[in-house]
Amino acid sequence: MRWAIQTNLGSRSDAEALAAVCRAQGHAVAPIVRPPFSDAAPELDTDEATVFYGSSSLIDSVVRDGRWRPGAWALDDDYASWIERYGAHMLNVDARFLSLEELAADAELANSEALRFCRPSADSKLIAGQVDSGAALVAWARRVLALEDASMDPDTKLMLAEPVGLSDEWRTFVVDGRVVAGSHYRSYQRLEVSPDLPGEVVAFTEALLARGSPAPVVVVDIARSGSGLYVVEFNGFNSSGFYAAELSAIVAAVSERA
Structure with missing residues (x-):
């Protein structure tokens, strides 16, 4: 099992922390340097299972190329499809x-x-x-x-x-329908990062994805508006920031899935 991690991201902290956890769990790490403005697939062999992490342009090229397994998990639909599937649980249901x-x-x-x-x-x-x-x-x-x-x-x-008022926002990391880690990241439009992840957010996310998930490994942003919880958006895992989520739990679950 190998993780291919882009090292020249704008913010290197997530990539460096991810690489350290991968190595600590015994996984090989292949550093990827992405040339500016490139849309070419990376030069990396396909000899072993590989999970990529990096910029959206890198991940898009990996998905287009399709040589690596699993490579990256692309979402199979868009916001309009999410509204069809999840209805009023989507924050912007009237979009x-x-x-x-x-x-x-x-x-x-x-x-x-x-x-x-x-x-x-x-x-x-x-x-x-x-x-x-x-x-x-x-x-x-x-x-x-x-x-x-x-x-x-x-x-x-x-x-x-229409803009919607939000009191709190959380990021959840989901593997095969199970929330494996998460983080609070915003309160009233201000960045406020902490490892706090209420049980009701976990339960809401898992119940919703029991209807089906946009990808086997996916990141789901959840918000509280008024007294209710809603999905802000789904994100591809391979380019998502971690905030204060427990990286060791994420790496273990994703590596096992790969």
């Missing part, structure tokens, strides 16, 4: 989905100062989730379409939703 081109052409939104939350519909790092007025989002979409070397094409699907 609207449209392409970048459709957003740029939306005359009603172009004249709206009402705030909207915007993010890619898929598990993608093309843009970070952002809250802005409808008019500002339309103007942004038009600017992106005008770029000759845009990273988003006109058909890129986006999600728009």
Whole structure:
């Protein structure tokens, strides 16, 4: 069992901590240096089971190439599909989905100062989730379409939703439907990292994924809004930050699954 870990990430702390835990558990670690702006698959043999960890561009290239097992766990659907499967348990259940081109052409939104939350519909790092007025989002979409070397094409699907107030947010790491570790990471929009993971968050996550999971190994962000718990989003494991989650439990469970 081998872990291939990118060493030139913007923040190296997660990668360094992960590599140390992998070695402590007896797993080989292959350092990966990702050239800037590269979309090529890494140069690494396929002689043994390998789990990759690194930037979204690295993980996308591993999934596209498909040579390694397991390599990485890509999510098999998007936010619209998650709403179909999990319904009102999704935070943005009333979201609207449209392409970048459709957003740029939306005359009603172009004249709206009402705030909207915007993010890619898929598990993608093309843009970070952002809250802005409808008019500002339309103007942004038009600017992106005008770029000759845009990273988003006109058909890129986006999600728009009304902003929702959140009191607490947690990140859970799930392997085959079981929460193996987690961390609190935000309170009232402020970063607040601690290993606190309430039992009700674990129970909520596992009950929800009993309906099916976007991937065998997946990261699920959960939030409290009012008195209820909701899924903020699902994330691919191989590029997700760990916050204060117990790395030894994550490495053990993921390695066994691989």
